[in-house]
Amino acid sequence: MKAEIIGNVQGFKQHDGILTIKTAEAEARVYIYSPTIIRINISKQHRETDESFAVIHQPLADFDFDESSAYIDIITSALKLRIHKSPLRFNFFTNTGKPLSADDERYGTIWQGERVITYRKIYEDEKFIGLGEKAGDLNRRGSSYTNWNTDAVDYTPKTDPLYKTFPFFIGLHSGLTYGLFFDNTHKSYFDFGASTDEQMSWFGADGGDMNYYFFGAQGVAQIIEDYTWLTGRMEMPPLWSLGYQQCRWSYMSADEVLNIAKTFRVKQIPADVIYCDIDYMDGFKIFTWNKKTFPKPKKMMDELKQMGFKLATIVDPGIKIEEGYTQYNEGVAKGYFATYPDGENYTGYVWPGRCHFPDFFREDVREWWGAAFTALTDPGVEGFWNDMNEPAVWNQNIPWMVKFGDKYLPEVRNAYGMEMARATYDGTRKILGNKRPFVLTRAAYAGTQRYSAIWTGDNNGTDEHLLFGQRLVNSLGITGMSFVGVDIGGFSGNPTPELMVRWNSLGTYTPMFRNHAIQGSKMREPWEWGEAYEQIIKKDIEQRYKMLPYIYSGFYQSAQTGMPLSRTLAIDYTNNEHIFDTRFQNQFMFGDALLVVPVISTELTADVYLPEGSWYRFGSDQIYEGGQIVNVPSPLTDLPVFVKAGGIIPMQGIVQNTNEAGDGVLYIHVWNGGEPNSFVYYEDDGTSYDYEQGGYYKRGISFDPARKMVSLSAVEGGFKSRFASIKFVLHGFEKVQLKDDVVENLTEEIAIEF
């Protein structure tokens, strides 16, 4: 297979907002999406349509460029793209001329057969973060990766690929930042200087275009904001899905489901969600219920509702081949399944046995799929868990000739899971009317945040996985996925009681807090670990519920700006070398104010790196100076969590589920500090889309040490807060007495002096 280099520019023209550049081998198209976002699409043969699963915005209609004998320069208010003509190379600079990222001078873009690769210069001090759910360390320098959505049973912290594809990374060098999103759903590759000398990194795919979006904003947070502008942001999740979720493969009957739910209430351990894994179905047939074990789904749902529980049910893509089964008959009759090239339906084995697979790339198929959810929504289900959508079949090897519409498997496999989640979201949203569905998916592609939460698949009940799982959550946050969970306790294996306790403490600070376990494992519910440990887990879950006002406001931030709830320290402390140290790389900010340190179950003290500034231990208010490594106690009863000085955390009293009113008080906690700080508090009804029509309650909370004041701005939005009064709780202030620490929750501005 010969290597075909891109060659020299032979001509160019601009029309309809596209700068088209021709070489002997290929045609490159340049588009501008915003002053900080430029797209390059290089192809030997451009398709007629320009489609993307991920991108939801259009390029600008027009832009200027300058031409000289050697270059074409495009300059925006933030960026300069210098296009070298001989040979064709794309080099990005800040608008003040600092180099951000450049093609490798020698090689640039090259094809080998259908495979297309772009080789790029690597800077001496360059670090790389991103790619979402990927093995290895926070800094991906020296590693290489493949994107090919895979049912990664028994994965380890070294396994690649895993379930999802997020071909987006951020490069950090010379105190500068840039991002690059390679929007191509073929099997793709990233090499961050793994197998080359000190001069090159590269990325490419088995087919399709060299199609990437370059982000030149300065600051990791700004790049995430731009990336999620381009690929979309999550919408507000249902509040109940932020409560504690209890899952298992499987609760085998309605009685068992109800019993588990009852036990939570009897033991007064807060919880909102319980799951049905595959055994609720009749012979694993999607959109059916097992008539023996779940004879009256509606009755079960009503009882769950009475107890303040929501149910989420699993839904796999594989449709059982069985005459008389509605989804099979309809799918065959209408030609809704993936096929072999001659049109015969592709057959693969999964749980139900021989199955066909819906072609979720087609709108009519997605609509058909979405409408079938009435089998679950009629009895009252509001949570929809999409599994096995890599897609997984036994032995994992779907033939490459299998077709989805006019595309073959290798072209679109990486987007299948996302399109299933999209069908699920669109369909259930339509059925549920003004109620928010909760969708959870295992496989995903860039942009999935618009439809669904995700979890990291079949992890293992080990300390190593606890740490690795946190790294995955933090990394997924960089790629627009804020609503992320791991199986608390580890899916396979049996965690020790100590590990279970530790993992629940971390679950408190995980965007989606779900306990789940493989079939055949020991039971995992909070009361399975002995009285002493049950009490610790209960406290952790109570803490989760107390923090829901803060967490919900954090999700509002994700919905507005794309900023994830769990943030690698590389977002706020990008240029601090310590945070990439493998000893500290799993630490993260949870929202604006909290720094959380994952600690394994066998360590009862921890070395923690606290970035610059002052930090309070959450809970004890002990103060630490940052900019150093500190050794702190980490007993099983107290995961090391720190509040940044000036931190603002709105909390509520303990409730048993998110429907409960509680004591009606919003507790606004503020930790003293030298710098002013502010926080956007957001609330709405937690269940409907009324917030899109102004049905929310939003106000700024600010802390001003110079004026000795904590204040609340006037209320924005038409929703009436569920809290009747507000209580201020000040931490780290010497002998300070609030003049008026409990106030009625009025809508006007409130200022409290201290």
Ligand code: MIG
């Ligand atoms: O072949 O539905 O990752 O969470 O419990 C295994 C059974 C299929 C894999 C999921 C896991 C789920 C399990 N599923």
